[in-house]
Amino acid sequence: MHIPDGFLDAKTVIVTSAASLAALKYGMTKAKKELGERDIPSLGVMAAFIFAAQMVNFPVMAGTSGHLLGAALAAILFGPYSASLVLSTVLIVQCLFFQDGGITALGANILNMAVAGTFVASIVYNTVKKLRFTGSEMTAIFLSAWLSVLTGAFLTSFELAISGTVSFNAVIAPMILVHAVIGIGEGIITCVAVAYIRRILDIKPQAFANYNERGEAR
């Protein structure tokens, strides 16, 4: 889903870059407030975690496999602002060092996955969780992960179409279909991971005492 260089036209590049730049700036001040001087080591290692987690493959269908995106996972674990910062860092590193996604398309990629992905995820998660039916927690996690994948796919198709690279009608159906399926895997993995992390954190909070609440140890 990483858009390469050359697939977007000038106006799309400018608009998406400006939008993601603004979102990043805002996210940075928010994260700094949330974490204080702990922001660099915490978010830095967590970005490395998301980077590594994206290497994790899961089976999809008939022997094919997808890999984790981690937008919802990050949003649920760190909150939307820190998550968007973490995801953006990962995308920048992938663009610069792994040629995964283009430098002129970086703004668009950040917007699709790091900004929209994490915000859709946390909005869906918080809304569904509040409904309080049996299994609302797991449903919330699953839906937020699934929709974050779909959001990315939709925005990507939209930007490509706006740029005149490919016609909207031709790209939207296959993109949404493929990602709706991959999103199921993302949803299941996110559910299992979040549930397991919570289970362990409930028992062994001292290791994360300083991680969850700032200022405690200092």
Add this chain to the structure above:
Amino acid sequence: MDYAVEIDDLAFRYKDGTVALKNITINIKKGSKTAILGHNGAGKSTLLLHLNGIYLPQRGSVKVLGVEANKENEKFLRKMVGLVFQDPDDQVFSPTVWDDVAFGPANLGLAKEEIELRVEEALKAVEIEEYADKMPFHLSYGQRKRVAIAGVLAMKPEILVLDEPHAFLDPKSKENLYNILEKENKEGKTVIVATHDVDFAHEWADEIIVMREGEVLSQGGTEVLCREEIIKEAGLEFPKVVRLIRKIRGLKVEKIPKTIEEAGELFNSLINNGCHRD
């Protein structure tokens, strides 16, 4: 007596209620080589984090070089007490070795020339000058350990504190570490090492503190490590030299040899003067 560290009735519990330290009262002499021994989870690491104010006392007090540990004296503590963490990967986080060693001095707000000088000195002290431009990831574990130590030395602390420095080191790196610690101590630094390597402690240290489940079981010279009740209670074992001496029937020595080599000398004289005993 001049003390580097004075701890009085220190207690600490984590937020979840786990008690990590209770009634810790110890004094560590200036210029000494002190080993803190204890099983995994005895509270050694938590204690060390109190020495430079990362954790502040919840009860009791910690004094470093006569200065009370509290929020105001934080900067002083960080400058005076250099803490080397167990895993060098936790400590060495910069793009290159040089930058990592310069991180501490830069935080002290020193001038650029002074920083450069200190980095050079520190790299020399642990003999990794040639790796200055390398990325930490390209170094071996032992080398990264040395970078971590250099990063602390560059801050010129009065007290050098190391947490389990031997874990994962191969014999050559261990010897190297031993030499670094000896040198720093000779230059007047107080060196404190938390470890469960009883052989190292017995050979190197002149002060021993034995901990068990958040409490201090015993403090004293290396003779502490010859006392069966303490060793047993702390879940440790006798140092090899002590085990050897204890095995010899009817042997009374004034001072138990510290190293295997000293033990060898002792036996040399015993065997050659063997007849006197008959």
Add this chain to the structure above:
Amino acid sequence: MDYAVEIDDLAFRYKDGTVALKNITINIKKGSKTAILGHNGAGKSTLLLHLNGIYLPQRGSVKVLGVEANKENEKFLRKMVGLVFQDPDDQVFSPTVWDDVAFGPANLGLAKEEIELRVEEALKAVEIEEYADKMPFHLSYGQRKRVAIAGVLAMKPEILVLDEPHAFLDPKSKENLYNILEKENKEGKTVIVATHDVDFAHEWADEIIVMREGEVLSQGGTEVLCREEIIKEAGLEFPKVVRLIRKIRGLKVEKIPKTIEEAGELFNSLINNGCHRD
């Protein structure tokens, strides 16, 4: 002679071009206690990963219990060779100790009753039955290490392979590990340990393999660890017992004692018969 592992001219290089192993030719006897020694980065871990087919030979061949290591025999290798990793956190990941130990047997496709039986046995073998329902994350490092070993024992391998099992263990856990290894070996298992703890190797092993930079420097009995040129070249040090014996002037022994206790006995007789030497 019956061999558990036969390696012939094995070579391995990583994708980035780093040569990890070259010309490795070794045989490990069935039922033996073998220690693979070498500095960090000598290729020990890479070699171990060849034993159960995680890595397949790029050149040369690896035979386990007479069966060639290749893609087809993968399942057999995984079943016959139990690999305990250095860091238990790499291996232990299930919500409860019981689940984690059951992971291997479940992968073998065993019946439920058989799995339960095996888990129980394995937990008993490492003495952590009482923790069966606990979360591994809640346990101490030494206990997690034991969970990791139990997880491998439950697969009932013929060959037990451990990578640096001593790193970071406190004395009590080390003793515990020693006992587990002894017991498994007595029950007929071949036990292979990669380590840089020369004292442990000298005391415990009956076969020694010394590695250096991807090559085998020497293979033989524990007397290998008394040869100065090998110890030096491998970047190791003499075991403490050997250092002691070498220190004694004019001493010729047929067999160097393995443990400190044996050395003690030797000196007892030497001192008491001292006059005969005069």
Add this chain to the structure above:
Amino acid sequence: MNAIFGQEIKKQNIFFKIDGRIKLISAIMSIAILTTISKEEYLAACLAFYILLLCLTGFPVLNTMRRILLPVLFVGFMSAAVTFANFFSVQQNSSVSGAALFLRAFYAILALSSAIYSMTFREFVYSLWALHVPDTLVNLISFTIRYANILNDELWRMVVARKARGYSGGRNFWHTTSMRVIGRLVAVLFLRAAERSQRVYHAMLSRGYSGDMRLLYTPEKLGIRDFAYGALMTMVPLFFKVAEMGEFSWIMR
């Protein structure tokens, strides 16, 4: 990632000596201009020019090609997919051909990777600062690169440890056992990372950290060679862009 910044030593040829900031800016600018060109022959000319430039300045082109093979294949696949989709769509509103898309993306990959692969990591970090990328972001990037290696190793060892106990994954996501195992793998990786971030933070505090982090770096002065390179790098795509817009039609006539 280990292989990327192995360049500390081999600074002997011209390309490696050109200032990092200039290389990074000119690469990005040339990509930005080039991605607005649609004529395949102009794009091919730009690409050929850049490869020639790399060869002339002693950059190990073949080595790099091997390194970027995967991303290049990927954009090739993307370009083909777009062509395919447009071929079957009713409205023919596509303004660029698949070949043009591929050439643009290929150029971008080559330009950016060669610029970055020829810098040391310090140089790179400093270049980001010089380009006014915010401190926080620069620090996050450098942390990510440092710790991604370590966490990747942890992940790899965990995966191998599972394999060693006879685990093999299922073929689809209805295979609950493997999904559970993978989810827990991610969870354990997170917990280890969280614990590490805590220790890293403590270690930084111990060395007097109070929120500021900057490399001490004295960049070399920019020389004529640097500016010449930067100008050349941006002028060539610009020339073709202007040509495409028809400004040079009097020359072509």
